[in-house]
Amino acid sequence: MVEISDAAFEEIVAQEYRAIPEEMFGDLDNVAVMIENQPPGQRPRLYGLYTGHPLTKRGVYGYGELPDRITLFQNTIAEHSADLDDLRARVRTTLVHEIGHYFGMDDKRLRELGWA
Numbered sequence: 001m002v003e004i005s006d007a008a009f010e011e012i013v014a015q016e017y018r019a020i021p022e023e024m025f026g027d028l029d030n031v032a033v034m035i036e037n038q039p040p041g042q043r044p045r046l047y048g049l050y051t052g053h054p055l056t057k058r059g060v061y062g063y064g065e066l067p068d069r070i071t072l073f074q075n076t077i078a079e080h081s082a083d084l085d086d087l088r089a090r091v092r093t094t095l096v097h098e099i100g101h102y103f104g105m106d107d108k109r110l111r112e113l114g115w116a
Helices: 006-019 074-079 084-102 107-112
Strands: 031-036 048-051 068-073
Touching: 006 031, 006 074, 006 084, 048 084, 068 074, 068 084, 074 084, 084 107
Parallel strands: 031 068
Antiparallel strands: 048 068
């Protein structure tokens, strides 16, 4: 388990997000990246969660439409990380995995690509 402050975790998320090559996914449109703690006892334990309408299933966004959300669960990622390098790798993989869901990829395809 890694002990990390909220500010340090947020900075790692920002760095890893900026490090994702643009040609890998392009620009995300109307997506918020959030950091939360997963409630104790909630199952399954998740590193991240995409909530929204994947590009492959959406029509045109209307006025006042809430953004899609990618939520990273700081406590779960920290609990399963051996050190800061491991934590950083889990953040990167989780971001790419959830962005993949935004683009309509399912877990099977993300596993094939090594992002699950």
